[in-house]
Amino acid sequence: MIGNRITHRVVDGVHIPGTWRPAFIRNGRYFLTDLFIYADGLVDCWGLVTLEEFEEKVRTGWVATTLPEGAPASIHGLARWKFGEPRNQLTPDLLVAEVRDTVDRLNNRPDSAGRCMAAVRAFLADRTEENRAVARAAFLAVPVSRRRALGDMDSKDWNLRVLVAGPGGRTYLAADPPVTQEAYERAVAHFEQQADRLAELRVRASADGPVTSYAPAVHLYPWISNDTVAEPGRRGLHNAYPAPITVDKADYPSVSHAYWALSAAQPEVRAAIAAAATPSAALDLAVATPRREGWEHVRAAVMTSLLRAKYDQHPELAEILLATGDAILIYEDVDSAFWGSKAGQGRNWTGRLLELVRSELHMRRAGFPGP
Known part of the structure; x- marks a missing residue:
């Protein structure tokens, strides 16, 4: 997952904010390096590319999400090794989704988690099955690596899983039991209390729009x-x-x-x-x-x-x-x-x-x- 590291690049005197995460570049061998993501939608994966070009780099394996057994790898100037019993935690879709979310956050725009919670609020305001389906789709669009962070430390995303599944429904986790009416009502109460707390903290937004106007390049x-x-x-x-x-x-x-x-x-x-x-x-x-x-x-x-x-x-x-x-x-x-x-x-x-x-x-x- 991409953390809160802060960096930037300068273009004609303008600082473009960014962040980075570790990644493997496959160029003959696998090189562990830093993947830089910037607010203007450019990604540096050994060359600046747009989000669409980055997605192609991931699909073709230039930015690697699969690490084969026995494949040679290195960190420049530090170490070389071969993978032994690698366990891959990324998929192409997951990495691309994480990077797109990062660009949204760098621009103070709602990312997939923000869009999910907006859909949940719309469902709570008008509890139709159509709105629940929209909320469920928005929840499933959040990268798997980030879903658990949508709840609190104890219950993780349990209340959200229950809410979008509905009474008698099943969550996206096969190990979860069917949702009971009691569990569903607790989940509804949880989000209603959360909405009250957020309303107290809400501040007036800028009338002119976002402070930064960066968009995917x-x-x-x-x-x-x-x-x-x-x-x-x-x-x-x-x-x-x-x-x-x-x-x-x-x-x-x-x-x-x-x-x-x-x-x-x-x-x-x-x-x-x-x-x-x-x-x-x-x-x-x-x-x-x-x-x-x-x-x-x-x-x-x-x-x-x-x-x-x-x-x-x-x-x-x-x-x-x-x-x-x-x-x-x-x-x-x-x-x-x-x-x-x-x-x-x-x-x-x-x-x-x-x-x-x-x-x-x-x-x-x-x-x-x-x-």
């Missing part, structure tokens, strides 16, 4: 083709995706073309960059010519205007951007640590500006007046 990978496709998915959000835009009566094949063209000091070079066959070719031309004076001071504003033009002029791509919700956008740019993430070490300005444009799209859709 979305990686935006480069577009490597020069052709449009019917369903580009999130790769259509990359600046190199061939989505032509018109800015100040000039036409550009992509945001990348427009950005590099506008950066050039000489007008004739700007035209050549705009006409380049690919975004990569546009970059090559831009590298070989001087920048406009003071370009570094205006480039973020220029990029913002280009991104606004792209998503105003391509509603289908705006829908893809809106579909990312409020997730942090991790933009991959192999050429720039200013615009791209660079494995969590870059400034990720494109990702941040995409979040700004996405917020503006949400604002317009919600009918808020513009600035």
Whole structure:
């Protein structure tokens, strides 16, 4: 189980809170190491990955939950051994669920335990079998390693098991007897008393929402083709995706073309960059010519205007951007640590500006007046 260890990583001066737990990485042999989990939904398992990518790492065994008899293992610089009679306490589903819960807790959001207790409160307020089924499903969605911690030191999760099973029902533990009416009534009384105590401690929540706005991150990978496709998915959000835009009566094949063209000091070079066959070719031309004076001071504003033009002029791509919700956008740019993430070490300005444009799209859709 993941404890209360505290760590962080710094991205462009911003501290992203995190925690860690021990885990085995299978890379030839099994390496005991630390698995770092951060509030923005990135997990460091010998490389920063999103939650979805982490789940794939677990499913494929890169992050190991099965430790075979006789398999070689080591702790770097400390020891080597082979497993003898290993007893695995993790499953892929359990580890993924624990990590997802950890991201929720780092963001002060309800995790699976919080969602379970919310469903229990809904059932106690309206004791229908439908609500009981919802509460039971929410309870079973809590990782097994955490269910026992939902009760007190003496009874563990007994009252919760009884409540969601109902009179005459069976709990998820085969050794438990059928629930009696008396046991059920004691469980109901237990939660009613608990609800009274919580009501006395409840404090007023912030009217503006959570203090932190971190959400599971979305990686935006480069577009490597020069052709449009019917369903580009999130790769259509990359600046190199061939989505032509018109800015100040000039036409550009992509945001990348427009950005590099506008950066050039000489007008004739700007035209050549705009006409380049690919975004990569546009970059090559831009590298070989001087920048406009003071370009570094205006480039973020220029990029913002280009991104606004792209998503105003391509509603289908705006829908893809809106579909990312409020997730942090991790933009991959192999050429720039200013615009791209660079494995969590870059400034990720494109990702941040995409979040700004996405917020503006949400604002317009919600009918808020513009600035």
